[in-house]
Amino acid sequence: MTPAARLSAAIEVLDQYLSGTAAEKALTNWARRSRFAGSKDRAAVRDIVFDCLRKxxxxxxxxxxxxxLVICHAAAKNTSVEEVSNLFSGEGHAPSLLVAEEKAALFPASPTESVEAVYNMPEWLGEELKTSVGADAEAIASGLTERAATFLRVNLSRGSLQNAIDLLAKDGVTAIPHDLAKTALEVVENPRKVAASTAYMSGLVELQDAASQSLCEGLPAANRMLDYCAGGGGKVLAYGDGNKAALFAHDAKPQRLRDLGPRAKRAGLKVQVLTTDACKTSAPFDLVLCDVPCSGSGAWRRSPEGKWALTHDAFADLLLVQQEILREAAPLVAPDGVLAFATCSVFKRENEDQIAKFCDKNDGWHCSYERRYSPLEGGDGFYIAYLTRPEPS
Ligand SMILES: C[S@@+](CC[C@H](N)C(=O)[O-])C[C@H]1O[C@@H](n2cnc3c(N)ncnc32)[C@H](O)[C@@H]1O
Structure with missing residues (x-):
């Protein structure tokens, strides 16, 4: 496909997304209809669509x-009206010719200053971000419009960072260490080759964001660790690589745990899956991690649809669910244990405010540690807090 034909395809996909189809589904639908498109074309169309969603x-x-959206994307990637007009030529599979109004909007003299345009998120979320991170808000919003880096976690029980770098290189993948975590590699060349690489297939590396790795690395040592909102199990597996703890995993939606078995096997770890009732009968655990459902705002580089889909009501519901999970998990923690609360959100109302509210309502619990990971550090935005009950004196 020509670059112009890829723009036409992205227009088609985005129109389907704007009429209510999830972007991934719209991309799959287009790929099914377009058997002529090769893997490079599909990747290029996906990149255009995701850039348009982020911005x-x-x-x-x-x-x-x-x-x-695609006209503005093309303007951002080119430097002159002529270059963009050449792509919108109307010839072959190229999109139709630009009209005067479109040409005039390519390189506006004074860009619009609305919160939605500057922050590239709905106005109320832009305000939420300003309240949460103050002076960093514009830089964080802008960082969230960039494509996310691909990070790998090296399973240190399987080999060293250098072993992983060397093995990845044999499959054409270039990776370098990243400061956020001692297990983290950033893929700087050929991220799309990772999934088929020997290093990945053999379990030497896993795909995991660097801030997520750092958060797991910092968790306190425990004899029995429960990942209460385990989902695909990324955090319990990361924790298990660096610790000798007996590992347990739970999720309110057990189907979310389906990848955990094969992933644990690949990593050479044993993780026992517990139902909600079994969590109670197997308690206490000296570390319970609640990686709660959240807005995902720290990961909007990866999932930009989320920022446009989030409603006030859905956000309010998330705040309630987060408190409910803390209430459910607290009794599972041993008296001198740690209840760890994590989100991949940059919003204070999902982070510090939730911890303050929990401690306010639950006598004896206090926050003994907290850390914010800004997306400006390179990884996703995350928040982690440890809740403990001091020994009665
Ligand atoms: C942010 S995701 C977890 C991601 C996972 N820890 C990882 O690293 O891949 C949140 C998970 O919480 C689960 N969840 C939602 N409500 C819950 C509840 N009341 N109790 C336990 N898990 C819940 C969701 O099904 C979802 O899988």
Whole structure:
């Protein structure tokens, strides 16, 4: 496909997304209809679509349509009206010719200053971000419009960072250590080759964000660790690589745990899956991690659809669920144990405010540690807090 034909395809996909289809589904639908498209074309169309989702607020200056977004994307990637006009030539599979109004919007003299355009998120979330991170808000919002780096976690029980770097290189993947975690590698060349690489297939490396790795690395040592919201199990597996603890995993939606078995096997770890009732009968645990459902705002580079889909009601529901999970998990913690609360959110209302509310309502618990990971550190935005009960004196 020509670069112009890829733009036409992205317009088609974005129009389907804007009429209510999830972006991934719209991309799959397009790929099914377009058997002529090779893997490089599919990847290129995906990149255009995701860039438009990340920057939807500023790209919407020609209206919220697939064509409007893609025209602004093309303007951002080129430097002159002529270059963009050449792509929108109307010839072959290229999108139709630009009209005067579209040409005028390519390189506006004074860009729109609305919160939605500057922060590339709905206005209320831009305000939420300002309240949460103050002076860093604009830089964080801008960072969240960039494509996320690909990070790998090296399973240190399987080999060293250097072993992983060397083995990845044999499959054409270039990776370098990243400061956020001692297990973290950043893939700087050929991230799409990771999944088929020997290092990945053999369990030497796992895909995991660097801040997520750092958060797991910092968790206190325990004899019995329960990952209460385990999902795919990324955190319990990371914890298990560096600790000798007996590992347990739970999720309110057991189907979310389906990948955990094969992943644990690949990593050479044993993780016992518990139902909600079995968590109670197997308690106490000296470390319970609650990686709660959240807005995902720290990971909007990866999942930009989330910022446009989040509603006030859904956000309010998340705040309630987060408190409910802490209430459920607290009795599972041994008297001198740690209840760890984590989100991949940059919003204070999901982080510090939740911890303050829990400690306020639950006598004896206090926050003994907390750390914010800013997306400006390179990884996703995360928050972690440890809740403990001091020994009665
Ligand atoms: C942020 S995800 C966890 C991601 C996972 N820890 C990882 O590292 O891949 C949150 C998980 O919490 C689960 N969840 C939602 N409500 C819950 C509840 N009341 N109790 C336990 N888990 C819950 C969801 O099903 C979801 O899998």
């Amino acid at each position: 939807r607020g500023s790209y919407a200056r020609l209206g919220l349509t697939g064509r409007g």
